[in-house]
Amino acid sequence: MKESTPKSSWEILKLRQLIKNFIEKVLRSFLLQCLVIFLFPLGGLESNAKDADSSRVSDPQLPHCLTNDYQIVWRDEFSGDVLNSDNWTMPSIKVRDAASLNSDGTIVVESGLLHLKTLWRNEKVHASYIQTRGRHEWKHGYFECRLKFQKHQGHHGAFWVQTPSFRSFVDQPEKSGTEMDIIEWFGSGRRHGWAGMNIYYWGTTDKGVPGSVRSPSIPDFTKMGGPEDGNPDSPMEDLSEDFHVYGLLWTKQECTFFCDGVQIMRDVKAISKIPQYIVLSLLCSHWERPRLDVTKLPDEMQIDYVRVYQKL
Numbered sequence: 001m002k003e004s005t006p007k008s009s010w011e012i013l014k015l016r017q018l019i020k021n022f023i024e025k026v027l028r029s030f031l032l033q034c035l036v037i038f039l040f041p042l043g044g045l046e047s048n049a050k051d052a053d054s055s056r057v058s059d060p061q062l063p064h065c066l067t068n069d070y071q072i073v074w075r076d077e078f079s080g081d082v083l084n085s086d087n088w089t090m091p092s093i094k095v096r097d098a099a100s101l102n103s104d105g106t107i108v109v110e111s112g113l114l115h116l117k118t119l120w121r122n123e124k125v126h127a128s129y130i131q132t133r134g135r136h137e138w139k140h141g142y143f144e145c146r147l148k149f150q151k152h153q154g155h156h157g158a159f160w161v162q163t164p165s166f167r168s169f170v171d172q173p174e175k176s177g178t179e180m181d182i183i184e185w186f187g188s189g190r191r192h193g194w195a196g197m198n199i200y201y202w203g204t205t206d207k208g209v210p211g212s213v214r215s216p217s218i219p220d221f222t223k224m225g226g227p228e229d230g231n232p233d234s235p236m237e238d239l240s241e242d243f244h245v246y247g248l249l250w251t252k253q254e255c256t257f258f259c260d261g262v263q264i265m266r267d268v269k270a271i272s273k274i275p276q277y278i279v280l281s282l283l284c285s286h287w288e289r290p291r292l293d294v295t296k297l298p299d300e301m302q303i304d305y306v307r308v309y310q311k312l
């Protein structure tokens with residue numbers, strides 16, 4: 001018994017060790033399976049969280065001029081390689097003023113930018129004009145575009161909001177809508193770099209004749225056309241040298257125009273109360289055509305994005 005007892009004890013110890021090893025092995029396996037089961041979903045969640053984070057990062061910050069009850073409702077960042085036809089249409093006309101419109105090569109989407117070009121081809125000027133008409137219209141909101149303008153004079157680039165019923169009512173801009181030129185640029189070296197932020201509507205002339213383009217911001221502006229010599233110069237510098245952010249806050253009571261977050265122009269007299277559409281254009285109007293040196297073409301404006309915000 002004395003001999004068998006140690007042996008028996010040793011066997012018991014060995015058996016205990018085996019059982020312990022077995023239990024540890026089972027536990028390790030169990031824990032490993034638990035980790036696999038729990039971590040994969042966590043990984044998925046983490047991945048989803050990253051996706052959500054990245055989408056949040058890609059969401060633009062609310063512009064400073066807006067209160068927190070505004071949200072982005074539409075945008076085109078021009079991230080593809082063609083113009084998104086869900087967002088944009090082209091007018092049915094093929095010629096506008098002194099240029100053919102939207103012919104081959106005048107509209108290019110590349111490297112995150114929309115390029116609107118003016119070309120000289122076959123002894124003709126080719127310009128460009130796109131609109132959200134027929135796709136998207138908005139009544140009130142904040143309209144913003146980051147863009148760099150064309151360099152030369154003789155054609156004019158613009159980011160604007162247009163009404164489908166400009167001439168429907170005389171002196172009733174709230175009903176017929178208005179043309180809101182958020183920014184229009186006429187080229188470098190033009191009276192210190194002339195740029196326009198204006199509202200136009202269908203109204204009565206100073207002589208009492210109904211049916212004329214009027215502007216509350218340029219009271220004597222009585223004809224369709226470019227700026228008049230008596231108008232003050234724009235406070236903005238050469239807009240063809242770099243990208244800038246142009247914005248219009250259009251509410252029920254007023255329209256306020258911004259450049260890089262700085263208020264430039266404000267109007268409370270001619271406020272549209274109907275849905276309107278966005279236009280991006282680089283046009284060659286008859287009154288500008290004499291200034292165009294075609295040997296300097298092609299020229300272009302580059303648009304990084306267009307975004308629309310509205311109240312929740």
Ligand SMILES: [Ca+2]
Nearest residue numbers: 077112304305
């Ligand atoms: Ca872009």
